[in-house]
Amino acid sequence: MTLSNPSLPSSATASGARRLATLGYVALALGAAAYWFNSPWQSPLLNLLAISICLMGIWPILRWLQRNDQAYPLLEVMLLTMVPFYAVPLLTEHEAVAAYSESVLIQAAGLVLLFQAACALGGKWGDGPVQLAPGGVWWADELIADGNLRFTSYTLMLTTAYLFVSTFTHLIPSELVGTLRAVFFGIGIISGFIQARLWGSGLLHRSQKTILVVNIVLQIVLANLGLLLVTGLIILLLVLVGYFSTARRLPLAVCVIALPLFAVLHSGKHKMREIYWGENSHDLRVMEVPGFYQEWIGYGLESGIKITGKEDAAGHSSLFDRASLFQIVCYTMDTVPSRSPYLEGETYAYILPQVIPRFLWPSKPSPNDSVKILSVKLGMLTEEGAETTSIGYGLIAESYANFGYYGSAVLALLLGFAARKIARSTAACSTLSIGGIFRILCLAWALNSETTLAVWLSSLYQACIAIVVPLLAYRSLVGEK
Numbered sequence: 001m002t003l004s005n006p007s008l009p010s011s012a013t014a015s016g017a018r019r020l021a022t023l024g025y026v027a028l029a030l031g032a033a034a035y036w037f038n039s040p041w042q043s044p045l046l047n048l049l050a051i052s053i054c055l056m057g058i059w060p061i062l063r064w065l066q067r068n069d070q071a072y073p074l075l076e077v078m079l080l081t082m083v084p085f086y087a088v089p090l091l092t093e094h095e096a097v098a099a100y101s102e103s104v105l106i107q108a109a110g111l112v113l114l115f116q117a118a119c120a121l122g123g124k125w126g127d128g129p130v131q132l133a134p135g136g137v138w139w140a141d142e143l144i145a146d147g148n149l150r151f152t153s154y155t156l157m158l159t160t161a162y163l164f165v166s167t168f169t170h171l172i173p174s175e176l177v178g179t180l181r182a183v184f185f186g187i188g189i190i191s192g193f194i195q196a197r198l199w200g201s202g203l204l205h206r207s208q209k210t211i212l213v214v215n216i217v218l219q220i221v222l223a224n225l226g227l228l229l230v231t232g233l234i235i236l237l238l239v240l241v242g243y244f245s246t247a248r249r250l251p252l253a254v255c256v257i258a259l260p261l262f263a264v265l266h267s268g269k270h271k272m273r274e275i276y277w278g279e280n281s282h283d284l285r286v287m288e289v290p291g292f293y294q295e296w297i298g299y300g301l302e303s304g305i306k307i308t309g310k311e312d313a314a315g316h317s318s319l320f321d322r323a324s325l326f327q328i329v330c331y332t333m334d335t336v337p338s339r340s341p342y343l344e345g346e347t348y349a350y351i352l353p354q355v356i357p358r359f360l361w362p363s364k365p366s367p368n369d370s371v372k373i374l375s376v377k378l379g380m381l382t383e384e385g386a387e388t389t390s391i392g393y394g395l396i397a398e399s400y401a402n403f404g405y406y407g408s409a410v411l412a413l414l415l416g417f418a419a420r421k422i423a424r425s426t427a428a429c430s431t432l433s434i435g436g437i438f439r440i441l442c443l444a445w446a447l448n449s450e451t452t453l454a455v456w457l458s459s460l461y462q463a464c465i466a467i468v469v470p471l472l473a474y475r476s477l478v479g480e481k
Contacts, residue, residue: 035047049109050109056117056120061076070427071424075416085449087112090326114408115408119415125416126424138434140428140433143430149431153191153211179466200242200244200247200248201247229269237447241443264300264301267299267303332397332400332401343373348370367454370452371451419446442460
């Protein structure tokens with residue numbers, strides 16, 4: 001069995017997937033019932049909306065498991081990420097969410113549910129049969145043969161080496177930093193994802209498993225040194241999804257260790273930023289890394305146990321405000337259009353310029369300007385503050401700020417259609433074909449829910465170019481088909 005064009009799954013794998021799906025349905029039903037009878041909210045409508053957001057986020061991935069789908073779960077993963085970002089803050093009645101009136105909470109929950117429903121409808125629109133035999137189209141042809149996929153353990157080690165050099169030395173010229181970062185990030189996530197799928201298929205030896213684990217841990221450790229957890233979290237989640245997509249079971253030991261650790265780091269990062277960002281910032285040395293993480297974990301555990309004093313409470317609240325996309329939706333709906341007019345596509349105007357290379361248009365606008373516009377126009381930051389502080393808005397809040405309910409529904413419909421169409425049309429692609437690479441990158445980007453559309457699309461576009469162009473050059477040099 002190859003990874004790109006799998007044969008029908010074994011009865012054991014299919015049966016295990018169905019059992020896991022059944023367990024998920026039971027857990028989902030029990031969880032919904034428990035929440036309904038113990039909800040902190042008094043409004044039955046708000047409770048119903050909160051449960052519905054969870055159902056719409058989790059049900060599709062369970063259905064994907066139940067039917068043992070051979071296409072990548074692009075739409076399903078996109079919907080699943082909405083649970084921690086939108087449902088959990090509402091379900092737990094965090095103070096950042098509870099500060100809003102019941103009417104605002106109901107409107108925000110309804111908008112999230114509308115977005116999910118439109119995504120699912122778009123997925124139905126883009127649905128079609130999965131063709132497991134290659135169709136002979138150019139983007140399905142392998143750039144490197146699937147039989148050579150084990151070479152990705154070496155490219156994974158190469159990515160780790162690059163991260164080490166770029167983190168602890170100044171050997172890389174400043175003008176190449178951005179380009180090489182994009183290239184190696186793409187190489188790293190694709191290599192890790194492929195290795196995880198090989199592991200899930202039972203095709204990795206023990207030594208190769210050790211190489212995978214060591215390199216993924218090192219990459220996460222190095223990526224987190226900048227106190228931005230999103231890159232390390234994407235690396236971890238993509239490896240978990242890669243393993244899950246072939247093994248059809250969760251690596252419970254990894255989840256039990258890694259996810260709580262990320263939660264602790266998340267709780268402590270605001271204190272670390274106060275210390276290590278700004279005037280006190282300096283380049284870490286290799287020997288300082290253990291102490292750096294020891295300090296970070298200590299602050300995270302302290303923050304998780306208790307919040308002492310008004311200053312700590314404010315810092316914790318501010319941290320959650322930026323982590324909770326549901327709170328951002330509440331703020332946006334409470335602000336637009338009552339205190340700030342609709343943007344009418346102003347942030348989307350930054351999408352098309354990103355297609356033009358910067359050497360042809362040196363002064364082209366940055367996609368990050370879309371984030372600055374949202375921050376200033378919605379009154380969350382001043383123009384000066386927007387230059388140094390970035391807030392994760394997410395696609396739902398951005399679409400509503402531009403065009404209201406209609407904007408969110410249309411964007412979700414298009415995203416759902418595109419995700420399902422890409423998943424179905426690339427099911428027959430070789431893993432390291434243009435289509436195969438594109439679907440892996442789309443899966444990685446489906447895990448990134450905090451960006452604006454301009455940033456999301458431009459970074460995906462840059463990653464595709466950074467990965468596909470070198471592979472095309474390699475094939476032209478060696479003549480491999």
